[in-house]
Structure formats: structure tokens, C-alpha cells
Amino acid sequence: MVSVWAEKALLENGWAENVLIGISPEGLIESIVPGRAATGQTTGILLPAPANCHSHAFQRAMAGLTEKRGPNPSDSFWTWRQLMFRFLDRLTPEHVEAIAAFVQMEMLEAGYSANVEFHYLHHQPGGVPYANVAEMAERIAAASATTGMGLTLLPVHYQYGGCDKRPLGPGQVRFGNTLDAYTELHARSTEAIAHLPTDSRIGVAPHSLRAIAAEDLAHHADIAGANPLHMHLAEQIAEVEEIEAAHGKRPVEFVLDTMELNDRRCFIHCTQMLPHETEGLAKSGAVAGLCPITESSLGDGIFDGVRWFENGGAIAVGSDSNIRISLSEELRTLDYSQRLRDHSRAALATPDKSTGRRLLDAINAGGATASARNNGVLAVGKLADMMALDSEAVDLIGRTGDTILDCYMFAGEDRMVKDVWSAGRHMVTHGQHIKREAIVSAYARTMKELGEAI
Numbered sequence: 304m305v306s307v308w309a310e311k312a313l314l315e316n317g318w319a320e321n322v323l324i325g326i327s328p329e330g331l332i333e334s335i336v337p338g339r340a341a342t343g344q345t346t347g348i349l350l351p352a353p354a355n356c357h358s359h360a361f362q363r364a365m366a367g368l369t370e371k372r373g374p375n376p377s378d379s380f381w382t383w384r385q386l387m388f389r390f391l392d393r394l395t396p397e398h399v400e401a402i403a404a405f406v407q408m409e410m411l412e413a414g415y416s417a418n419v420e421f422h423y424l425h426h427q428p429g430g431v432p433y434a435n436v437a438e439m440a441e442r443i444a445a446a447s448a449t450t451g452m453g454l455t456l457l458p459v460h461y462q463y464g465g466c467d468k469r470p471l472g473p474g475q476v477r478f479g480n481t482l483d484a485y486t487e488l489h490a491r492s493t494e495a496i497a498h499l500p501t502d503s504r505i506g507v508a509p510h511s512l513r514a515i516a517a518e519d520l521a522h523h524a525d526i527a528g529a530n531p532l533h534m535h536l537a538e539q540i541a542e543v544e545e546i547e548a549a550h551g552k553r554p555v556e557f558v559l560d561t562m563e564l565n566d567r568r569c570f571i572h573c574t575q576m577l578p579h580e581t582e583g584l585a586k587s588g589a590v591a592g593l594c595p596i597t598e599s600s601l602g603d604g605i606f607d608g609v610r611w612f613e614n615g616g617a618i619a620v621g622s623d624s625n626i627r628i629s630l631s632e633e634l635r636t637l638d639y640s641q642r643l644r645d646h647s648r649a650a651l652a653t654p655d656k657s658t659g660r661r662l663l664d665a666i667n668a669g670g671a672t673a674s675a676r677n678n679g680v681l682a683v684g685k686l687a688d689m690m691a692l693d694s695e696a697v698d699l700i701g702r703t704g705d706t707i708l709d710c711y712m713f714a715g716e717d718r719m720v721k722d723v724w725s726a727g728r729h730m731v732t733h734g735q736h737i738k739r740e741a742i743v744s745a746y747a748r749t750m751k752e753l754g755e756a757i
């Protein structure tokens with residue numbers, strides 16, 4: 304058994320000091336004893352480390368490249384799409400593995416314990432499957448083996464170019480599968496993660512109501528069973544209009560009326576919701592998978608967080624396009640969006656929980672169910688998914704209790720993160736991933752190759 308001693312720790316029942324935590328070889332928390340003298344591996348302020356609920360790893364390599372306007376000023380996606388198409392023509396499995404490892408390394412260094420990878424880049428350029436249909440899934444799994452980050456792999460079913468079932472466009476053919484091909488891919492992807500540590504998970508991801516046939520959702524739910532099922536839901540206004548025109552219902556109304564919902568269902572980008580949709584979906588138990596930095600980058604709009612929380616809704620956060628991977632910034636962006644819209648302050652806080660505490664608790668709980676990970680709190684029997692803040696960071700000096708979390712989230716940054724464990728694997732020490740040098744150099748090689756191409 305490995306022991307970790309922390310000056311302070313946020314446990315299931317609140318803050319404690321001088322805490323000694325025992326971790327089993329399987330990565331589970333076996334014992335928690337406050338009030339012990341420092342011994343063995345020591346750290347600062349120990350917190351539960353949440354799962355990152357939504358990522359498309361390969362997009363990390365495009366970060367910062369899509370900020371120019373195209374010939375039509377109203378088409379703000381033009382440069383993004385053009386770049387994406389050129390980029391997709393070049394990406395090899397080796398590139399994808401190097402990028403995914405780099406992304407997971409950055410996630411761990413930001414304080415996330417697990418990567419829920421919404422994985423849709425399946426085929427060769429031109430759309431022909433690889434000889435091994437799960438080639439790319441295996442590359443994501445290989446990245447996880449390198450980084451030690453927990454993985455919940457969500458192979459994505461992507462079949463059509465829109466609600467009218469038009470064929471995929473040239474930029475989409477590497478994503479496409481019929482329902483039968485997807486079912487096969489899902490089975491092969493399940494095998495691809497079999498050699499990873501036992502905390503890895505598989506799930507199902509129908510891409511969106513635009514990219515699959517709505518009548519196939521029952522099949523997706525069957526494959527998912529008790530595993531997670533994630534879907535992009537209501538990100539942009541044009542998307543909502545397209546779905547309403549095709550199905551006679553807005554996307555949130557559609558899933559409320561047709562799907563069995565529970566806390567293993569995670570809907571990504573619940574941005575475009577009317578009040579009755581927010582209330583209904585919050586009460587359904589489904590998790591809203593929020594990606595505030597990407598949603599800001601794309602100009603999607605603002606999640607109705609105040610109403611969502613008032614109705615007991617669950618949330619998780621993800622980094623989606625990975626334009627910037629920062630846990631503290633995701634939470635700060637989420638909270639500030641509410642303030643800017645409502646001309647309010649601390650709108651998500653409650654009488655007994657500050658903003659920082661409320662959000663950290665919420666994303667740990669929602670992230671755990673959305674990723675099917677036995678984590679979310681520091682308690683005996685849970686995975687040792689833990690992050691530790693540096694108690695010597697200047698913004699934390701003299702701070703106690705939940706104020707620590709507020710100072711980290713609003714005045715601090717991810718550089719405060721000193722140690723991170725994923726299922727007991729101690730992958731970040733002194734603020735850096737233990738394999739940082741090798742992972743960065745593989746990523747740099749990839750970026751040089753891609754840079755010449757795009």
C-alpha cells in the first residue's frame with residue numbers, strides 16, 4: 304500500500320488537516336486518517352480530481368489557427384472548416400497518438416484525473432477504414448497507457464451530413480460509419496481498452512441528432528447498457544432550427560420525449576435551451592457536459608446555469624476543442640458568463656457553499672457518473688483520483704476551507720497544481736507530468752510535420 308500525507312484535504316465530510324491516505328495496488332483509497340504526523344509522500348492541499356468529460360484530442364493541434372475571417376463575413380466557421388479539411392487530409396495514426404498523449408498530459412497537469420474521449424476520427428483520408436477498424440481507438444488507448452490518465456473511450460457514431468440524411472461531406476468522410484459498421488467498431492474499441500488498467504471504461508456516442516438517424520438511438524442505448532452514452536445536443540441556434548424542422552421538436556424536447564434519461568447520459572453543450580427545457584433536462588438526472596472555453600471560442604452562447612442548479616441539475620466540464628486546457632479557467636469562464644449575463648455576482652454559490660466549492664463538488668459528482676468512474680470524492684472505497692494544490696502558492700497563503708477553492712479558481716491558475724494521481728498513479732509531481740519531456744518531443748515532431756502541411 305502507498306501512503307500520501309497532505310497538510311489539508313477536502314474529504315467527503317469536509318475539510319481535514321494532516322491527513323494520511325492509504326492507496327491500494329488497484330488504485331483505491333483504502334484508509335483516511337486525519338491528524339497524523341507527516342510521513343512518506345507529502346503534499347499540500349488535496350482535492351478530488353474530476354474527469355474531463357469531453358474532448359476531441361486531435362483538435363488540440365489546430366489551437367489558435369482559426370481566428371481569421373473568410374470571404375463571407377457571416378460565415379464565421381469558414382476558416383475553421385477550411386483548416387480542418389486540410390488538417391484531416393494529413394493526420395496519421397502516429398500523429399493522433401502523439402497529440403492524444405500531449406492532450407492527456409496537459410489535462411493531468413491541469414488537475415483532471417480522466418479523459419472522456421469523444422472519438423470520431425476513425426478512418427483513413429478519403430474515408431476508407433483502416434485494416435484494423437479500431438486503429439485510431441487503439442492509438443487513443445496507447446496514449447492513455449503512456450500518460451497514466453484514466454480513459455473513458457466513447458467511440459462516436461457519425462453517419463450523415465445533416466438531419467435530412469444527406470451524405471457526409473469531403474471533410475467528414477474519415478468519421479463515417481453505418482450502424483452495422485459502428486457496432487463492429489464499438490466491439491473492437493472495447494477490445495482496444497482491455498489491456499489498460501481496470502479503471503478504464505467504454506461508452507457510446509451518437510454524435511448528434513444531425514449526424515445519426517434518430518430511430519437508431521434505441522440501438523445506441525442497447526449497446527451502452529449501464530455504460531455512459533454521450534451526445535452533442537444543443538450548441539448553436541442553426542442546429543436547433545434544423546432539428547426542430549426535421550423532428551418537430553427542439554433537441555432538448557426531443558431527448559426528453561424519446562430517451563430514457565439517467566446520470567449515465569451526458570449531453571454536451573446544453574447551450575440553447577428555453578426555460579422549460581432547462582428545468583426538464585435538469586430534473587431528468589442527465590448530466591450537462593459543459594465546455595465553457597470552447598463555447599466561448601466558438602461564440603455559442605451562455606448556459607443557463609442558475610436555472611439548471613435551481614432545478615438540481617448535474618454538470619461536468621470538458622475541454623472539447625482543446626484550444627486551451629485549463630480546469631480553473633473552465634470553471635471561472637462558466638461562472639463569469641452567468642455574472643455577465645445577469646449583472647450578478649456569485650450566482651452559483653449557496654448559503655453553505657462558496658462558488659468554488661459548489662462548482663468543484665458539482666463537476667466531481669457529474670464527471671464521475673458521466674465517465675462511469677468510481678471517483679468524485681475522497682472517501683474509502685473510491686478511486687484515488689486526486690489533485691493537490693501547492694500550499695505555498697502566494698494566493699493560498701493564510702487561506703482556509705472553501706476560500707482556498709475560490710482563490711484557486713478566481714485568483715489562481717493551474718500552475719498551483721502540484722501533484723495529480725489517476726487511480727493512484729502518481730503522474731504529476733512538482734507540477735509536471737513525469738514523462739513530460741518525451742511526450743512534448745513526440746508532439747513537437749508531429750507539429751513540425753503537420754505545420755508544413757497546413
Ligand code: ZN
Binds near residue numbers: 357421535571624
Ligand atoms: Zn464536442
